Amino acid sequence: MTLLEAPVAEAPPARRSPPGSAWIGRTVLTFVVAGLTFVHAFNIFNNPSPTDEEGTYTAQAWALIHLDKLAPYTYWYDHPPLGWMLVAAWRFITSPLLPTGPTAVATDREFMLLVFAATAVTLVLLARRLDFSWLGAGVAVVVFGLSPLEVYLQRLVELDNIAVFFLVLALFFAADRERRLWSAVLSALAIGAAVLSVETAILYAPVVLFLLWRRWSRETRAVTVSMFLVVAVSAGFLYILYAISKNEFIPGPGHVSLLGAAYWQLVQRVPSGHIYVAGTVANQLLHQWLAFDPIILVMIVAGAVLGWLSRTTWPFALALVIGVLMSLRNGYLPVTYPVELFPFVGLVFGAVADSLVRVWRPRSVLRIGSAALVVVATAALSAVWLRGSAAKLFPSIDQPALSAEHWMANHGNRQLPVLVGDSMWVDLVHEGWKINRVVWFYKINTDPQVEKRFPAGWRDMGYVIVTPGMRASVGSIPFLPTMIAHSKLLVSFGAGGAAVAIYRVHG
């Protein structure tokens, strides 16, 4: 069964929509994207609270601007650096122009807002290139960006969000109606940028290749696809070259290495367990996602099946299948895992909505009726999602970490070193601590340079600010209980698991 009559390699068909509808469609979709961006922007500074991962990238972007280094600590090839390079470029250009948030992490979320808007616009343009109607493109972008889970994850200063922009951009170029060679080259550069933003984007490179392969006709395919591969691999190879030229490709004594980091990521890293087994970390993550919005997760799984009904959405169904299958294995699962799937689920449901309308004769009552039905259904879904966001993401939430930072700013001794979670690092440096005296908690026993500076380890610290993130990572800092036992509680904010406590360390 084919729901959508999809011309693939043939010449682009004549526009189906009557004249005038393009103008209306463009206007309506501009408002839709603007509305989505507004939802993302609403209270983005104060909700959710900054995570340590966001803090890591914020600090690494800060290090690029102020230290001319890829990270405030030894860069150890945990991720390719393009993502925070862009964050840094954005901060560098806009810091005098834009309002600053309560924390450095919050301020960098401004960039994520831009990334979201750019991704949404590119997604609409991609949908149009794939012959979606304006209605279908609208459904696609709403499904891509309105679910509370999406709003939550896309607000975060996370590399995956940047990679997704490049991924959608690569698809946009690969879907060129004119099948120009430069589109293939640009697509290759975009997928290269995606992989240089976050290495896991490579999982979705076959999707771009699939679209490209189908789009280009037989005569030009060989050269176009070869060129795509050469350019994409060259772009990705820059990362390896960087490591080689720093003599940090192969593991060796006394230095970090790319292969070592890859080995850690793929083999040594503690897996999150099976997502469907209760009690595993992956399962807890699933519940965390479900708490934000179960609908979008159901849609992702459904899309992995529905997408195969129409040739247009085969590449996107493939992406969803890759995503769902990879989540089922017992590997490391980051909290941002679903981010890469959001554009694909949007595209599949956009196409489904389109085919529900297009199955009827043009200008027939049934067609108008089903179009109205799609609009109503989308509006209803949007309402549900907005309610979810209104409950969880619009209100300012109590931020114990922010209060702790304020307390430190007012009472802390700048001469004493502080052990902190990553999200506070830049803020304390801004408050006057020297960068040597603010230490990411897990660096104290992993980074040789830090160990050299503080030979007695945690005993050399003046303060420790214990955050929920630190308590959750106690496995990597086994000294924490002893450290707290040898410290005096100065002040504590928040209650229970969310509490943030400042201790004075008496080693």
Added chain:
Amino acid sequence: MHGVDYIFLLCVVLTTGAAVQGVVFNSFRWHAPRNAADISFREPAPVGTRLPSMAILVPARHEEQVLTETLLKLCQQGYPELKVVAIIGHDDPETLVAAEAAAYLYPETVSIVIDHSWPKSKPKALASALPVVEADIVGVIDAEDDVAAGLCRRVAGEFLADPAIDVVQGGVHLVNLNGPWFAIRNAVEYVLWYSSRLPYQARLGFIPIGGNTCFFRWSAVLAVGGWDREALAEDADIGVRLAAAGAKVAVRYDEGLATREECPTSTSGLVKQRVRWYQGFIQIIRKREWRSLSRRHQLLAMVTLAAPLLQFLSALMLPGVLLFVGLTRSLSVDLVLAAFVPLFVELVALVLEVDALIRLRRAEGGGKVRVRDVFWLVVSIIPYQLMMGLALITAAVREIRGNHSWAKTDHVGSHRKHSEQVIDLRGLERKKVAASAEANEKAYP
């Protein structure tokens, strides 16, 4: 950043620019799917269409080994109103014998023009045929060329279909792939020229016309005064003058309709050929017509001319500076990464080259492309570029010194099957003269 770093970056930018320029021009056929169709010949004119009269000029010098067959093949084109004009030097009886052999078999078609000019050159030969030619369309074919069957009809079809066309440039293949070390690279270069670079330049409005397999509307040639007798690259020269006069050039390339040629048989032959071309280009730039070209066309021509020089200079300087910087102090990682960018562009160029080789092999029945071919293609890049750069510098030096003598490319017919080389025709004796570089030096001192 130190001073030498900036020089290094400049090298990287220039190399990358030159390489990107090469890729952009050499990939025109693939820029958009319709391009390949756009540069193909139209379907032949329907039977019964009155075709324009055509004359084909074949200048020949010390080419008795190959000329007869070339002339005969032209006569066998089956084109209704065709004249084949062999142009022979007055001091070259052996080649004259070869031409007379063909004239004996096709007395209606073949005519022979004796060129008395001295010293000899191809443009003088072509110019000497000017007064005797009377045809709507005039083509130029070299003495060693294997012209594809039916080419003349297809060319005529182009002129008929579009009255605005003044020049039709057909494709040329170099087919002695087992020749010298640069043979494969040279052949691939030709495929990319005729299938991409020249069509692209034609679309942009400026094209140095090729030396053979080019067909002119005769009135257009007369309007610009024919070939310049003193030009070293008479093809590019007339191309510029036609472009200045607003002529329309159509480049048409089909694998099956390309003229088969051999590449120079020795390294020195190739260098001499390029020196002549480059010096010819330099001459053109110094001419009056050049100034009447639009800025855009001038820029385009300069890019064409400057590309080998840029590639040469940067290919020389890049490793040099890299070494210097590396020896004097630790090299910054950014600079190392930058140095790889032109290499990546070269890889993209290699994709185009391998594809061109595959198509050439397919068209000329050379079998599959082997790893060895690709190996030679890669290995020859740097020496080839160095040679092109040296040729350009030599050309500039020759031009500055006022040395305008003609260095001709040797042809011995290695692109033809050996059995075809000797044609015994009813008592007409053929003297075989080993065409060597020395002999040619004597021919065109």
